[in-house]
Amino acid sequence: MTDYIAVDIGASSGRLILGRKNQQQKLELEEIHRFVNGFNKENGHDRWAVDQLIHEIFIGLEKAKKLGVEKAKVGIDTWAVDYVLVGMDGCKIQNPISYRDQRTHHAIEELTMDFPKEYIYKKTGIQFLELNTLYQLYKENKEDLKKTDRIMMIPDYIGYVLTGNAVAEVTNASTTQMLNLREGLFDKDLLAKVNVYPEQFPRLVESGTILGTIRHKWRLKYEIPDCEVITVATHDTASAVVGTPGQGDDWAFLSSGTWSLLGKELNIPENGSEAFRENYTNEWGAYGTYRFLKNIMGLWIVQSIRGEQNNKYSFSEMAALAEQVAPFQQFINVNDERFTNPKSMIEEIQNYCRETGQKVPMTTGELVSAAYCNLALFYANELEKLAKIVRQPIHVLHIVGGGSNVQFLNQLTSSLAGITVKAGPSEATAIGNLLVQMISAGEVANLYDARQLIADSFIIKTYAPEEDKYEGVLEKYQSFVQGRCLS
Numbered sequence: 001m002t003d004y005i006a007v008d009i010g011a012s013s014g015r016l017i018l019g020r021k022n023q024q025q026k027l028e029l030e031e032i033h034r035f036v037n038g039f040n041k042e043n044g045h046d047r048w049a050v051d052q053l054i055h056e057i058f059i060g061l062e063k064a065k066k067l068g069v070e071k072a073k074v075g076i077d078t079w080a081v082d083y084v085l086v087g088m089d090g091c092k093i094q095n096p097i098s099y100r101d102q103r104t105h106h107a108i109e110e111l112t113m114d115f116p117k118e119y120i121y122k123k124t125g126i127q128f129l130e131l132n133t134l135y136q137l138y139k140e141n142k143e144d145l146k147k148t149d150r151i152m153m154i155p156d157y158i159g160y161v162l163t164g165n166a167v168a169e170v171t172n173a174s175t176t177q178m179l180n181l182r183e184g185l186f187d188k189d190l191l192a193k194v195n196v197y198p199e200q201f202p203r204l205v206e207s208g209t210i211l212g213t214i215r216h217k218w219r220l221k222y223e224i225p226d227c228e229v230i231t232v233a234t235h236d237t238a239s240a241v242v243g244t245p246g247q248g249d250d251w252a253f254l255s256s257g258t259w260s261l262l263g264k265e266l267n268i269p270e271n272g273s274e275a276f277r278e279n280y281t282n283e284w285g286a287y288g289t290y291r292f293l294k295n296i297m298g299l300w301i302v303q304s305i306r307g308e309q310n311n312k313y314s315f316s317e318m319a320a321l322a323e324q325v326a327p328f329q330q331f332i333n334v335n336d337e338r339f340t341n342p343k344s345m346i347e348e349i350q351n352y353c354r355e356t357g358q359k360v361p362m363t364t365g366e367l368v369s370a371a372y373c374n375l376a377l378f379y380a381n382e383l384e385k386l387a388k389i390v391r392q393p394i395h396v397l398h399i400v401g402g403g404s405n406v407q408f409l410n411q412l413t414s415s416l417a418g419i420t421v422k423a424g425p426s427e428a429t430a431i432g433n434l435l436v437q438m439i440s441a442g443e444v445a446n447l448y449d450a451r452q453l454i455a456d457s458f459i460i461k462t463y464a465p466e467e468d469k470y471e472g473v474l475e476k477y478q479s480f481v482q483g484r485c486l487s
């Protein structure tokens with residue numbers, strides 16, 4: 001029986017999860033290590049401590065060895081868009097800058113002055129977010145860029161440090177907004193626009209490619225199993241979509257973690273005028289699919305509230321406090337860029353409500369209820385648009401990720417959107433990571449069988465709309481947001 005280890009590093013936390021098929025042919029998980037992730041100010045920018053993340057991975061692998069794992073396959077997935085500049089000496093030039101750093105403010109307007117957005121969208125089908133790699137490279141330190149031999153996306157860089165082999169895995173490479181949909185390569189015009197040469201990116205590979213074994217020098221330093229690294233769907237959201245047990249074609253996914261990513265898995269990209277107008281993206285998925293989705297601010301808002309209160313409450317305690325508050329006391333456009341990285345999320349929410357003449361949430365319960373209610377409203381509003389753009393009905397929303405634990409939010413979403421919600425698994429990203437490894441090892445036949453295995457192995461909770469509850473609330477929200485631009 002082969003052991004598989006998923007390394008899933010989201011924006012707020014990382015985890016190593018050991019997976020294997022048990023005697024009953026069910027997928028069995030064991031969380032062997034969890035650690036906090038986050039960015040800090042360093043050399044004038046918000047940066048990720050990537051060496052610490054790599055150290056945490058080795059600590060997790062040492063724990064696997066102590067559990068008796070002698071040999072394993074390993075897959076690494078992380079958040080998107082961010083990258084490491086690697087110099088001629090093969091070493092990183094600086095710690096990678098976080099996508100929430102202020103440096104890309106107004107970068108879209110600047111870059112698209114002489115490079116129309118419609119043209120970029122036709123080429124790439126990727127949504128316009130200031131955090132995209134394209135705008136980060138546009139604003140990158142020119143001296144550092146000149147010293148750069150390779151530009152590696154975060155999970156590719158981690159795989160490179162572990163094995164010595166550098167690749168650009170397509171699901172995460174697509175989030176750069178520099179992959180040409182038609183050519184299947186980095187777009188020459190966009191590379192030139194940001195002064196990057198094609199050879200500065202490693203070769204593109206599909207999910208499921210064997211990257212190599214962990215270098216001997218690491219086995220001298222850490223007591224770890226004999227590991228072979230597989231390049232999985234290295235964008236964590238791509239792994240989350242693989243790990244979503246959707247069946248048939250009337251389902252949508254909501255990867256609910258630090259970000260909420262709401263979308264549908266398509267077999268051909270949808271980069272027409274309506275998708276462009278609604279700023280939907282066509283991130284590449286595993287096995288030739290496309291993740292037609294929209295980024296929504298997500299539980300970052302709740303994480304920020306918790307952090308500002310010195311983690312006084314656990315997330316489940318915060319959810320319980322929110323449930324005691326009468327819902328929908330104020331409307332908030334959660335995608336307003338003011339919530340991307342404010343000094344104080346609590347003050348930003350309160351100022352938003354003051355400026356719009358609404359009740360100001362003061363207690364933790366009121367603040368978290370405002371976050372949940374307005375996330376659910378955003379989801380319901382977007383589901384209507386999503387179904388229209390893809391010209392397919394959506395009857396089921398699969399909510400996966402940590403947010404799938406929030407029963408109150410799951411039920412609100414089902415009632416507002418008027419559709420069935422299926423919640424779980426919360427570790428869908430890690431599960432999707434493991435399943436791509438199992439498919440590449442021939443232990444699971446394909447994506448369809450992988451999703452069947454998930455449905456058979458984990459408890460998925462179903463929520464049905466509560467008839468006539470919150471009658472008219474969505475319509476009132478829609479007219480409120482029409483009065484304010486909704487990104």
Ligand SMILES: Nc1ncnc2c1ncn2[C@@H]1O[C@H](COP(=O)(O)OP(=O)(O)O)[C@@H](O)[C@H]1O
Pocket residue numbers: 009010011012013014256257258259299300302303315316317319401402403404405406426
């Ligand atoms: N038991 C819980 N109750 C309420 N919220 C939860 C619970 N577990 C996780 N969450 C929510 O899920 C979020 C983390 O989701 P996760 O998918 O682990 O994020 P990421 O992968 O971005 O680190 C937390 O910020 C929290 O809001």
Ligand SMILES: C[C@H](O)[C@H](O)[C@@H](O)C(=O)COP(=O)(O)O
Pocket residue numbers: 009010011012078079080081099131236237256257258259260261295
């Ligand atoms: C900027 C990207 O959209 C972002 O990386 C997002 O895809 C992501 O990382 C979601 O994963 P979390 O687990 O961090 O919410």
Ligand SMILES: [Mg+2]
Pocket residue numbers: 009010011236257258401429
């Ligand atoms: Mg995650």
